[in-house]
Amino acid sequence: MSIQTPEKSAAPAGVWSALKELPSNVWSSVFRNPVPSTDLERASTSFTNFFLHIHPVKVNRNTLRPGYTLGLGLISLFLFFILVATGILLMFYYVPSTSQAYDRMLDLRGTVAFGIFLRNMHRWSAHGMVAMVFLHMCRVFLTGSYKKPREFNWVIGVLLLLVTLFLSFTGYLLPWDQLAFWAITVGTSIAGYAPLIGKQMQFVLLGDTTVGQEALLRFYVLHVAVLPAVLVTLVGIHFWRIRKDGGLSRPEEAPKLKAAPVVVKTRIYGLQGFVRGPFTKVGNTPEDSVFSWPNLLMAELFVFVLTVSLILVVSLMFNAPLEQPVNVMHPPNPAKAPWYFLGLQEMVSYSAFWGGIGIPGIMVALLLVVPYIDRGTQGVGRWFARERLLANTLFLTLVTLNIIFIIIGTFFRGPNWSFVSPF
Amino acid sequence: MAVAGKKEDNNLPRRRMLAWLSSVGLFGSAVLAAVSDLVFFKPRVTYSPSARFSIGKPDDFPPGTRISRDVDRVCIVREGNRVAAISTTCTHLGCIVSIADTGFSCPCHGSRYDQDGTVTGGPAPKPLPWFKVTLAPNGEIEVDKNTTIEPGTYFTV
Numbered sequence: 001m002s003i004q005t006p007e008k009s010a011a012p013a014g015v016w017s018a019l020k021e022l023p024s025n026v027w028s029s030v031f032r033n034p035v036p037s038t039d040l041e042r043a044s045t046s047f048t049n050f051f052l053h054i055h056p057v058k059v060n061r062n063t064l065r066p067g068y069t070l071g072l073g074l075i076s077l078f079l080f081f082i083l084v085a086t087g088i089l090l091m092f093y094y095v096p097s098t099s100q101a102y103d104r105m106l107d108l109r110g111t112v113a114f115g116i117f118l119r120n121m122h123r124w125s126a127h128g129m130v131a132m133v134f135l136h137m138c139r140v141f142l143t144g145s146y147k148k149p150r151e152f153n154w155v156i157g158v159l160l161l162l163v164t165l166f167l168s169f170t171g172y173l174l175p176w177d178q179l180a181f182w183a184i185t186v187g188t189s190i191a192g193y194a195p196l197i198g199k200q201m202q203f204v205l206l207g208d209t210t211v212g213q214e215a216l217l218r219f220y221v222l223h224v225a226v227l228p229a230v231l232v233t234l235v236g237i238h239f240w241r242i243r244k245d246g247g248l249s250r251p252e253e254a255p256k257l258k259a260a261p262v263v264v265k266t267r268i269y270g271l272q273g274f275v276r277g278p279f280t281k282v283g284n285t286p287e288d289s290v291f292s293w294p295n296l297l298m299a300e301l302f303v304f305v306l307t308v309s310l311i312l313v314v315s316l317m318f319n320a321p322l323e324q325p326v327n328v329m330h331p332p333n334p335a336k337a338p339w340y341f342l343g344l345q346e347m348v349s350y351s352a353f354w355g356g357i358g359i360p361g362i363m364v365a366l367l368l369v370v371p372y373i374d375r376g377t378q379g380v381g382r383w384f385a386r387e388r389l390l391a392n393t394l395f396l397t398l399v400t401l402n403i404i405f406i407i408i409g410t411f412f413r414g415p416n417w418s419f420v421s422p423f
Numbered sequence: 424m425a426v427a428g429k430k431e432d433n434n435l436p437r438r439r440m441l442a443w444l445s446s447v448g449l450f451g452s453a454v455l456a457a458v459s460d461l462v463f464f465k466p467r468v469t470y471s472p473s474a475r476f477s478i479g480k481p482d483d484f485p486p487g488t489r490i491s492r493d494v495d496r497v498c499i500v501r502e503g504n505r506v507a508a509i510s511t512t513c514t515h516l517g518c519i520v521s522i523a524d525t526g527f528s529c530p531c532h533g534s535r536y537d538q539d540g541t542v543t544g545g546p547a548p549k550p551l552p553w554f555k556v557t558l559a560p561n562g563e564i565e566v567d568k569n570t571t572i573e574p575g576t577y578f579t580v
Contacts, residue, residue, distance in 0.1 A: 182518070186531060189516035204461070208469045210517075329493035331518050333530035349532040349546050352515055417533040417545075 042291040055292040056243060062250035062381065064290070064299055068143070069248065071303040072136035077235070078307040079129040086122040087224065094174070096220035098213045101176035102325040109322075116319065123320035125311055126168050130340050133164045141370075141395050144380040144388050145249035151371035153241040156234055158367045163231045165340065170223040172338055173216060177323040182335035184219070185211050190348060190356035198357075251381035333415045342409030343402050349417050363398065477563040481506065481580040484564075491522050497554060497566055498522065500538075505577035508556050508566045509540045514549040527551065539574055550574060 018025075031049070036042040043057045062068060093112050094104050108115035137157060140146055146154035173184045188211065192202035207214030242248065290296075323332070337345045347355030370391075379385025384392060414420030478492065478499060488501040496519060497508045511520050511527065518531035526537040535544040540551030555570040556578040564580070 182531070185518065186516045192517075200465075204464050207466050208471050210471065212471060214466065214470065329519065331530050335518060335531045345532075348516065352546060352548060416528060416530060 036293055039291065042293045046292045052293070052297070054239060054243075055296055056247065057292060058289040059292055059296050060247055060250050061288050061290055063248045064295055066299075068250075068381075068383075070135075070139060071299075072132055072139050074300060074303045075307050076129055076132040076136055078304050079125045079132060079311070080231070080235070082121060082125045082308065082311055083129065084228065086118045086125070089118050090122060091224060096174070096217050098176060098216055098326070101174060101216065105175045105177070105322055117315055120315035120318065120320045121311055124314045124318070126171060127339075128311065130164055130168055133161050134340075137161060137367075138395075138399060142392055143249060143383055144385060144391075146371040147249075147374070147377060147380050148371075150241075150245045150249060153238060153245055154371045155368055156238045156241065158364065160231065160234050160238060162364065163227055163234065167223060167227045167231065168338065168340065170219040170227065173211075173219045174223065175322060176216065176326050178326060178332050179321070179323045179336075181211060181326040181328070182331050183337045183341075184215065185331075186335060186337055186345065186348075187341065188215075190344070190352065193353045194357050249381045334413055334417050336409070336413075339406060339410055343405035346405045346409035346413070349413075474568040475565065477559055477561075477565045478508075480563055481558075489522060493519055495566070495568075497568070498527070499564075499566075502577070505579055506556055506564060507577045508554040509574075510552045510554065510568075512551075513547060514542075514551060515545070515547045520551070541574070 033041050033045045033048065036045050046052050046055050046057045090108070093108060093115065095101060105119075108119050112118075140154065140157065169184075169187060173180045188202050188206055191205060192198045194201060203209065205215070205218065206212075207218050336342060344356060344360060347359060349355070351358075374391055376387070379387035411422040412419055476495060478495070478497075481501075484490065484499055484501040484506065486501055486503050489498065491498045491511055493511070496510065496512050498511050500507045500509060512518075513520050513529040513531065513534055515529065515532055515534050518529050520527040520529045520534070520536065523535070526535065526543070527540065528535045529545065529547070533545045534542065534547035536547070536551055537543050540553070542548075542550055551574075552571040553574045553576065555567040555572050557565045557567070558578075558580060559565045564578075
């Protein structure tokens with residue numbers, strides 16, 4: 001009883017001080033740590049922040065070498081962010097209808113505030129993402145990073161490349177202009193050449209026997225809902241596996257460093273007992289690892305700003321192409337697919353089955369199984385390692401062939417797909 | 424202890440059986456769901472125009488006519504009193520072929536066909552199909568794109 005009296009009289013003062021401390025209390029309830037100044041706080045910042053806890057507390061120095069990763073995976077991710085943001089905004093003004101879609105494109109140019117700019121950003125980011133995901137795959141191959149224990153993450157990466165291509169392909173139809181219509185007509189006909197289920201697959205994909213309203217609606221739903229959901233899921237697994245597979249690949253440490261693992265195997269602390277295989281901290285001696293805050297974060301911020309600025313500049317300088325509205329009677333001559341499919345189209349001009357299904361199928365199958373066939377452990381974590389001369393040469397040959405086919409399809413093919421000289 | 428042990432032994436196969444049955448049930452449901460998805464995605468009706476349509480009176484096509492009807496994707500050929508309908512959808516990748524001096528040529532990948540739709544060059548794997556032509560009771564020529572006929576088979580009007 002005697003205690004309650006002082007409390008009651010102090011109540012107004014308590015409220016007053018609570019009000020006075022309100023801003024700092026709210027701040028500290030949201031952000032658990034002050035801006036870090038000690039190593040403990042740096043660790044705890046990465047650990048307790050929802051958006052930062054995707055990072056390990058410490059990363060290997062090799063991870064941060066710009067010359068090693070070239071930031072290609074991050075650039076792909078940030079381009080995807082731009083695509084989601086601009087794509088959602090474009091959805092507010094787009095109608096997936098054959099009678100309205102093209103007019104909506106013209107409206108984006110004429111009446112919608114920043115419409116043309118948003119469409120440019122979306123188009124150029126999409127092209128950029130295809131290129132960057134492809135280059136990222138080249139980086140991972142040429143540094144031997146798909147090797148054990150990262151085999152499955154490589155497989156996820158190949159799937160991500162396919163989803164990215166399919167996203168671009170479905171997005172291509174949406175403006176409903178001549179380029180869109182005929183590129184999709186050619187593309188879905190290629191699907192029709194698949195053995196046994198080809199025609200069925202083409203019919204299900206188009207929802208009809210020819211490209212029309214049903215196809216536009218189906219491609220729209222795939223483009224804005226189904227494929228992004230698949231992509232986000234796969235990206236989630238991709239990133240999670242990076243952590244669980246022991247961080248980014250790096251050259252093998254000198255033996256003396258390997259002898260000092262931080263985790264002692266005989267002692268198990270709760271859930272940590274489930275951690276098997278390479279643990280992120282193995283080999284991360286104090287000398288060769290740095291705190292994620294601020295080192296990794298600054299690197300990411302740098303790549304982000306660079307990517308966004310580049311897309312902004314390109315979108316200000318170049319307008320996304322828009323051709324004549326769809327005319328089912330008159331295909332453009334030559335009718336060309338988007339550039340990343342022109343290698344495919346060039347091969348299709350020799351043989352529809354082998355160019356459109358056979359060779360691409362074999363290529364994808366090779367990509368999927370390569371980590372399970374190439375089991376050598378040498379030359380991981382270095383560009384063009386001498387030990388991997390054969391694998392790298394084979395890979396670069398296939399990449400070069402594909403690029404040559406794309407160049408031929410883009411610049412050397414004229415009306416009726418006959419050979420022309422661009423010079 | 425002995426009784427308890429015996430009881431467990433008796434229960435184990437039954438539990439395994441139940442677990443196995445449940446797994447089969449769950450897996451079966453998943454397969455059913457996947458198959459029904461496929462059924463869902465394959466449209467039962469399409470909204471495109473009918474594959475069987477009339478193109479007009481025979482007099483609209485005087486002898487010697489070769490007209491490409493791009494909307495219907497057929498080329499109507501009349502020689503003397505014989506009429507035929509040849510597909511203008513390229514057998515390669517589905518572009519619309521255009522009429523050339525030598526027959527048909529495709530603008531997409533350069534496939535070439537002769538007057539009868541036989542492949543003479545380019546990547547096309549098959550000749551252009553010919554469609555069944557009949558005379559409807561109202562005297563109009565009717566083309567049935569669901570039925571292909573032997574190339575070179577004309578309908579006499």
